[in-house]
Amino acid sequence: MTNRTNATELQDQYNGTSGQDEYEDYYDDDYELEPLEVPLAIAVHDLAELMETTPVEVIKEFMRGGYMFSINEVVGHDLVVGIAPSFGFEVLPLEAESGAGSIVPSTDDVDPALLEDRPPVVTILGHVDHGKTTLLDTIRKTNVVDGEAGGITQHIGAYQRSRRCARGGAQVTDIAVLVIAADDGIMPQTEEAINHVKAAEVPIVVAINKVDRPEADPERVKRQLAERNLLVEDWGGDVIALPVSALTGDGVNDLLDNLAIVAEVSELKANVGRQARGVVVEARIDRSRGTVATVLVQAGKLHVGDNIVVGNLRGRIRAMQADSGEPVETATPSQPVEILGIRGVPEAGDILEVAKDERSARQLAEARIRQSEIKRAAGPTMEDVHTRIAAGEVKALNLIIKTDVQGTVEAVKGALNGLNTEQSRVNIVHIASGAITESDVLLGMASKAIIVGFNTEPGQGAMALANQEGVEIRHYNIIYNLLEDVELALTGLLEPVYRDVTEGHATIRAIFGVGRRFKVAGFYVNDGQIQRSSTIHVLRGGQNIYKGSISSLKHFKDDVREVNIGFEGGLMLEGFNGFEEGDILEAHRSERVR
Incomplete structure (x- = not known):
């Protein structure tokens, strides 16, 4: 199918619409409102960003309802419910969960009877050359001898590969093991690791490694920890610190026993009855297999054949492989698996969720793209x-x-x-x-x-x-x-400082009426894109003759959020009908300078 249509075809997209009532029918026909989460109170400018429009448009919509607000005033949830449909959104009730479009998975608020125990996820951190890899190798050997350590062992191995699994807002690690060499003490990367663990607010177990060396000084390490507000149990604190030798294996069993105790005290549970959810630890492209992603299952059971959304990508699981290399059909909570079938390469920390079918997966991926755009603009700044x-x-x-x-x-x-x-x-x-x-x-x-x-x-x-x-x-x-x-x-x-960003250009190829009062411009996108939230500059002969917002944007008969380069569409502008063939539509957006 070609992306190009002639003026007659563009006219046909809007045929059968005469008069205001018929225009409203065209605008609302099969129009599906998107769910939107809004807090109890929100500033007008923040609400505009959330609905991907301008504060002026939000203020105008409130005025139509009899309310006058400035850009910095705070409005209530109940008032937002009234205007949101005008921008294509349906506000969710305050108690509703974030739903399919959520970037950060919600906790399992379910009947305790549905929850089952799961193994702990352990991350090993520390300074370079302090023995992290050697400790992992020793634990693997221990696992061969003592199968009871397996629930911990395999997960330590999975997560040592990448600390970026903390991205995306997902709580991945249950216990952090801080490895410190007894002869070196706390070093710069150790300091950094301590700050990461404190920020993540997870239990910490200190492994004081290399105690077999003559120059080892475990007491110095404990003193350095105390200076950083980590008081070990020997000194009256609550931080477990154990002497180990990753090289000889001394103390490793004690370390595993203590990890098991910390896990038991934490009462780690997961709902295995829900649709599976997980987080990406790492991903790569394999020449023979395509995209290979290592995923930690956090809840539910992941199956071969599931339709999945990973970050903003989607796919269908073609195969799964355990950390031992064996193929598996099902993965349970706290189990790391390699999966095949994602269309694209996800980022470490991306959230995986299972959708009921391919259509639902596509909708979820689109919702995540929108939320990620909002998220990028919502981080803490000096200005706010x-x-x-x-x-x-x-x-x-x-x-x-x-x-x-x-x-x-x-x-x-x-x-x-x-x-x-x-x-x-x-x-x-x-x-x-x-x-x-x-x-x-x-x-x-x-x-x-x-x-x-x-x-x-x-x-x-x-x-x-x-x-x-x-x-x-x-x-x-x-x-x-x-x-x-x-x-x-x-x-x-x-x-705050804002800058104007040009998003794209389009040429008007046809103009036709919709009723007596409205004009639709049929256009072809030359570069970039035209978005529903864009501010449009109408250029004629190099001069800017109008600047305003889009009131309707369509591709064929479908309402769309954007029309990309090489495609045609039709739009209507707020308060402007003076289109001429050959006019240039220039799309702009305002972006905060970070």
């Missing part, structure tokens, strides 16, 4: 921190700071701590010297922190991940500018 503190959403301005040299660390830290007051404060989640890395961005996601680079820049991978996940990175080279911005942010005086 005061509002979030006042609303009780956050207790402080969380910062991750990277400086050019170690000597700058204490100076920046001391200056920022001097800004703390009774009403608001700065919480330095992590501060160190060096470039901004993907690990910093992951920590920013977990702790809802803003990353500050002082005379240092992020790597390409870190910047891409920050843009994707909505983590703000700010750059400074003068300490007074940093302090001024933080102080303004805490007092609510730092204004």
